[in-house]
Every structure is written in C-alpha cells, then in structure tokens.
Amino acid sequence: MKIATYNVNGIKARLPRLLEWLADTQPDIACLQEIKTSDETFPEADILAAGYQAVWHGQKGFNGVAILSKTPLSHIRNGLDGEDEDDHSRYIEADVADSAGHLIRIASIYLPNGNPQPGPKFDYKLRWMERLRAHAAALLALEMPVVLAGDYNVIPTDSDIANPAAMKDDALMQPESRAVFRRIVTQGWTDALRTIHPTGPLWTFWDYQAGAWQRDAGFRIDHLLLSPEAADRLVDAGVDKDHRAREKASDHAATWISLRDD
DNA sequence: ATGCCTAAGCCCCTTAGA
Numbered sequence: 001m002k003i004a005t006y007n008v009n010g011i012k013a014r015l016p017r018l019l020e021w022l023a024d025t026q027p028d029i030a031c032l033q034e035i036k037t038s039d040e041t042f043p044e045a046d047i048l049a050a051g052y053q054a055v056w057h058g059q060k061g062f063n064g065v066a067i068l069s070k071t072p073l074s075h076i077r078n079g080l081d082g083e084d085e086d087d088h089s090r091y092i093e094a095d096v097a098d099s100a101g102h103l104i105r106i107a108s109i110y111l112p113n114g115n116p117q118p119g120p121k122f123d124y125k126l127r128w129m130e131r132l133r134a135h136a137a138a139l140l141a142l143e144m145p146v147v148l149a150g151d152y153n154v155i156p157t158d159s160d161i162a163n164p165a166a167m168k169d170d171a172l173m174q175p176e177s178r179a180v181f182r183r184i185v186t187q188g189w190t191d192a193l194r195t196i197h198p199t200g201p202l203w204t205f206w207d208y209q210a211g212a213w214q215r216d217a218g219f220r221i222d223h224l225l226l227s228p229e230a231a232d233r234l235v236d237a238g239v240d241k242d243h244r245a246r247e248k249a250s251d252h253a254a255t256w257i258s259l260r261d262d
Numbered sequence: 263a264t265g266c267c268t269a270a271g272c273c274c275c276t277t278a279g280a
Contacts (some may be wrong), residue, residue: 061269
C-alpha cells in the first residue's frame with residue numbers, strides 16, 4: 001500500500017492540483033498539512049467524489065491537518081497532550097486496515113516552523129517537539145505498524161539542503177531542532193526516505209522565491225517515520241517532483257512510501 | 263541588508279509561511 005504526505009499550502013487554493021495528484025498517483029492514504037481551512041469549510045464532498053474518506057482537524061486561516069483514505073478511517077485523536085493552551089491544529093491520528101484487515105496507525109503532523117529564532121516561536125517549536133517525542137514513545141509501545149507522516153519543519157542534516165550556509169540561522173536547521181528530531185528517530189523509528197535513498201539530493205520543498213525551483217535549491221523537511229512493525233514492510237519511497245513544477249503548485253512536493261502487504 | 267512569492271483574512275494591506 002502507498003502512503004503519502006503532502007503539505008498542500010491551502011486546500012481550497014490547491015483543490016484542482018490535489019485532486020489531479022490523487023488521480024495520478026493513487027495513494028491509499030494521504031496525510032495533508034496546512035489545509036488552512038476551518039472544520040466547517042473542509043471540501044469533504046470533493047474528496048469523497050475523488051474516492052477518499054477523510055478525517056480532519058482544521059483551523060481558520062492557517063495550520064490544519066487531514067488524513068484521506070480509500071478505505072474506512074477510525075479517528076483516534078486530534079492534538080498532542082502536554083500544553084492545554086495550545087490551540088494550533090497540527091496533529092491528527094487515525095487507524096486504517098490493510099488488505100489483510102490488520103490495523104495501521106497513521107499520524108499527519110504539521111510541526112511548528114519556529115522562525116524567527118531565537119524567540120517565542122522557536123521555544124514553542126521545541127516544546128511541541130518534546131510533546132511529539134513523548135507521544136511517539138507511547139506509539140512505539142503499541143508494537144503495531146505506525147507511520148508518523150508530515151511536515152516536520154526540520155532539515156535533519158546538512159546533506160538534506162542544497163545550500164546549508166544560506167539557512168544557517170533558520171529554525172529549520174538549528175542544532176536544538178535537529179537534536180530533538182534525532183532523539184525521536186533514535187527511539188526506534190525509521191526515516192523511510194533516507195533508508196531507501198541513503199545519499200544524494202532528496203528535496204521535498206522548494207521556496208516560491210528567488211527561483212528556488214528552477215535552481216533546484218530545495219531541502220528535505222517532509223518525513224515519514226516508521227515503527228519497526230511498519231519498517232519491516234518498507235519496499236519503496238520517493239518524492240512526486242513533477243507535480244511541484246506545475247501551475248499553482250504547493251511549495252512542497254508530496255512524499256510517499258510503499259509498504260508490502262502483511 | 264533586503265526582498266525575492268503565495269494564501270487567507272483582518273480583504274488592497276497584514277500575517278504567516280520556510
């Protein structure tokens with residue numbers, strides 16, 4: 001089965017492009033971020049017409065996450081524990097059944113950007129990452145296939161960006177951000193994209209500005225982390241770059257994995 | 263040192279993004 005993550009940068013502005021991508025690439029599950037819509041205005045009818053069920057956790061104007069699936073979804077939770085006053089919609093989790101009827105746990109994650117740093121937005125990013133780390137540990141203890149997919153807003157290493165010097169002060173590649181990401185991964189998660197493509201350029205985001213796409217000046221911030229039970233079934237992974245080149249594209253490309261049937 | 267683009271709401275400017 002194919003599981004993708006796609007920061008759409010506005011589901012209303014991106015709807016034709018999103019529907020085209022779903023039809024072209026046929027993911028079984030699609031985790032979306034930055035849907036930038038309230039719960040009431042989520043375009044459920046269009047998603048259903050495209051053959052997908054959905055659960056979503058929206059917010060007016062910015063943030064917002066969703067999970068689409070060709071088969072029924074069982075909604076588990078919105079949000080992470082640990083900060084009651086946090087009203088950003090950045091986390092949703094659901095179960096889906098694979099072809100053998102076994103459950104797979106899926107999370108769609110929109111981790112805070114954290115710029116500018118230092119400052120309160122960066123502090124919020126690090127706190128949010130700690131909350132994710134705590135929840136990820138609990139998910140590992142389930143000993144089931146789990147896929148934590150989304151826009152992590154973390155460039156894990158200097159090999160994950162075309163021009164590290166240009167971004168050296170950016171929240172996406174600070175040592176503190178990288179350290180928490182690494183602490184999450186070393187709990188026992190597998191970074192699916194780097195497992196299939198260990199070296200070389202592997203970008204999932206190209207800025208709209210300064211001709212970044214044309215210069216291929218991108219970086220890798222969209223990640224799929226797999227529990228051991230999911231990693232055992234990993235057969236392929238990639239980035240849907242061609243859709244990034246089209247008119248009215250998101251600044252992110254969809255990033256996907258393929259899992260063997262259980 | 264700054265803006266470079268884009269989306270959305272506060273809607274013709276501002277906020278947020280990365």
